[in-house]
Amino acid sequence: MQSKFEDFRWDVVAGGAMILIALLFLVVGSQLTFGSLTRMGPGFLPVCAAIGLVVLGAVVALEGLKGETAVPELPKLRPFLVVIACPIVFSLMIEWAGMVPTVLVTAVLARMAEPLKWGWDLVLVPIGLAAVGVFIFIDFLGVAIPAF
Amino acid sequence: MQDTILYGFSLAGTWQNLGFALVGCLLGTLIGVLPGVGPLATISMLLSMTIYLDPLSSLVMLAGIFYGAQYGGSTTAILCNLPGEASAVVTVLDGHQMARKGRAGAALAVAALASLFAGVCATIVIALFAPVLSNFALRFNAPEYFALMLLGLMAAVVFSGAKMSKALAMACLGVLLGCVGTDVETGASRFTFGLPELSEGIGMVALSMGLFGLSEIIMNISKSDSREVMQAKIGRLWPSREEAGRAAPAAARGTLIGSLLGVLPGGGVVLSTFVAYMFEQKISKTPEIFGKGAVEGLAAPEAANNAAAQTSFIPLLTLGIPTTPTLALMLGAMVMQGIQPGPEVMVARPDLFWGLIASMLIGNVMLVIINLPLIGLWVQLLRVPYRILFPVILTICCIGAYSLEFSAVDLMALSAFAGAGVLLVAFGFPPVPLLLGYILGPLAEENLRRAMAISGGDATVFVTRPISLTIMLLIVALIAVVTLPTFRRNREVFDEQ
Structure with missing residues (x-):
């Protein structure tokens, strides 16, 4: 059981969670006016940041697939x-x-x-x-x- | 008269404000001295106390809390071998060794006096240079500000000590959380899900108190079996003549190094403590005693730490850019008081600017006055068991967070961020870039909009203006430096030390 916990690829889950959070922001944010570069709407920054978070979540998950697994320091x-x-x-x-x-x-x-x-x-x-x-x-x- | 430090003293030096400085110092030390609770956690938990006051009094009390938290952190570092934050790591090396040799009293006094000296010198540096820099900063426009904020955010990412991808993800998440609420420019509601409590955004107190304060409490209780209780005697308080003779020049050199490096974004404060320590070891005639209780090895980094913590206020006051997470909280507290730090503050509100500078000096002096006689009390506090301390802190945090807006949503957010803070750290996601993203995000958005409106949607505006180009190049250099293999190896060695 212990070794299973240590070998588990936690970063894949963490990256996936990031993507989910980002998608939530992306879906809600895309209903806001995006605007143009000259006149940015309220949706401009949230959508850009959410897309960034999707990409970074994917990077975290992919990085977690290779290399050594890190054991999370969970609280009691x-x-x-x-x-x-x-x-x-x-x-x-x-x-x-x-x-x-x-x-x-x-x-x-x-x-x-x-x-x-x-x-x-x-x-x-x-x-x-x-x-x-x-x-x-x-x-x-x-x-x-x-x-x- | 309106533009000197004396003006500041005439405002901040009232009995009432001195009282707030005293209370701030006491509270800051009280919480900061608790093992495992670093300055960032301390300030995040005490922020809500200052909101009720008028702007100047709240700045005075904040300054007191700031110094109290720093000094309380050093006390724990020296007595328990527990650095509360990265900048106290070097203090531990020789400070704790001195304590083990029965010189704990002297170590605490040296740390306090070196900090006082550094704090006073660095405050004078601020008083001299901040107005000059402010004048220069008046030439800055939206593109420069946006570039500066990007620099501040990237520095927090780079110096977070975590994987680049994770730190960047946290910064993005912070920006998204900063978007919650009413968009200032268009008045549109963003991510409020119809909750009126969210229309002003996620509360900064709830976010920082949860992410840094409560999550540290959870981790401390989880690890409480391994708590090392300081049993050694404090010993004589005053350093011997010989120790003082060695500590004084070291503190002066540390002050110089700290004052210079503190202005750098991101890692300036931490870096200055390492540089000061290594410099002392290099020029010392007896380098072999370092790490075994060398008083120079304590005085220099303590002075550097305090001087750098002080001069790191320069970019905050002149540009409105926080370079460390603690300063990001100070910025947030100022914004809650209706003060937007930046070059205009000095012109429009000289009372606040000089009042703050004066309160820094008052806070520094106050700290030493109350702490030297009270060292015994703080040591007793270290022996109070967690089962008494943590219910007290937790309950007061709840009252404090609730009394800001009387909003149950704030407390729910506090809970959520406490849980998130623990899990993020457990899985290697650094929370500091999130805080910086959350605080800098809305400011950066405003400047990005303005920059784009001025340039007519031309994104090259950031690289065609000389100052903005310089800052952008700095960002590129910063990223290049940490991703290049040679530096990475160096940094690993550095981290291990």
Whole structure:
């Protein structure tokens, strides 16, 4: 299994992904006015850059076919998912729950990036952060988010 | 009175602004000192804090954050043998060796004082030369600006240290991401998919915080088993008379080298640290002690690093071209404040220009004043476990990013860029050209349009005007140099060192 992972031609996939992203931009961008060199429309630069990205994606994929394979340095899944989830959870809660509950939940969630072990920090860090949110952001900096 | 540094001090030197400089320095050091969080990540995470302030105060605070982040990075480099960015690699060589010999306090003090000296000298260089260069730059027109932006982008590609094809792909992707939003010229919506939140484009804070800040946090937690905690004593803070005597001239030489090389696009800052170190080793009577805790080997690159970081502001202030990723963020922050750096700023807004220069000096001095007594505190911070540090950073990042526009889309983008940042690096795609493409793309498009409109659609305009031709030739030379086989071999040797 390990050797399969190491031998896999990741750059071919990466180049393919680049081409897909570029095609998305190309398809949407081609609906914009392209214009001419003298009067460039809003579609001129995006279409040119997207074509460039298609070509470069193909080059990356072709280069990945030959030579040694590079092993990607992937992160651990747990911190990856937790860190990515934090802003999403924050954005889903903040509008109806207000600063304090949102911060408490986000801080506890962020703590789960590493294996949970009981410690006073588990309670004190979220409370401290809620205080920072209320006193520094709302009171001092004047950010217009309700506390609750 | 309107065009001197004194004018700047009269504006930036208010108690309120000094307070912002202090807060900026403290926050910058606080985050910058965390292992694995380099200056770029630090600034990207703290940017949102400065947006609430008026333009001058925000520049002052940004300058504080900038220096704090740099200095915090050096502290971690010296104490933990962890360079936060390429320009700190050389600092580690002798700095960490000094720390291991129980001279950590002296190493940190030498680094701080060498940086202060270099920062002050280089700021004077800016004050003297930026107005001259600005006058020259007033002759630049759209073709020259477009060529310069292309140069900045290509330099980021070439010096990214990744495969050319991957780095170029990132630059293209960055340009595409920069296109998202309302087209300034025609008012057409591009790639907004009907979302009103995207009509102003993808937020720079979300992009940079995700790509550089949060993704570094993910990688740090992933690698946290191998974290080396500094147990050694800090020792006496002041360098001995003999050390100071050796460090001072080395810092002066480093300052000179850094000031000169810092103006170069792309790799100027990093290059200056290597050149300064090798120069010291070459002229030293005892080259064998380098790498074993030579104080010259610490003072010279630290001074060069700081001087170069400082003079790299010259192209930003006079031409509006960021030559390093950190400066690209500074440019973005200025644009958010409604300041478009360029030769006009000095004429139209002398208060901002001289205020910034004065705040650089204030930031440098402030940094040393607060950091020398606080070194013990920063060291304690290095011992705080990740399980406390990272929830704090992560939550504050979320509040900061959200409070800019109160937009949930910004936070979704933050998440997406954090994930993308980790995956891109894992597969060998450098994120820095993406950032530069994203920031320079819209500016380059505007100038390309103007250039084409002036020339009536004649693309040869870029090679028929002397200044623009020179810049284009520089770009060609840059690409040729890295793709030619002889240089590639040299660079591999250089990278290994």
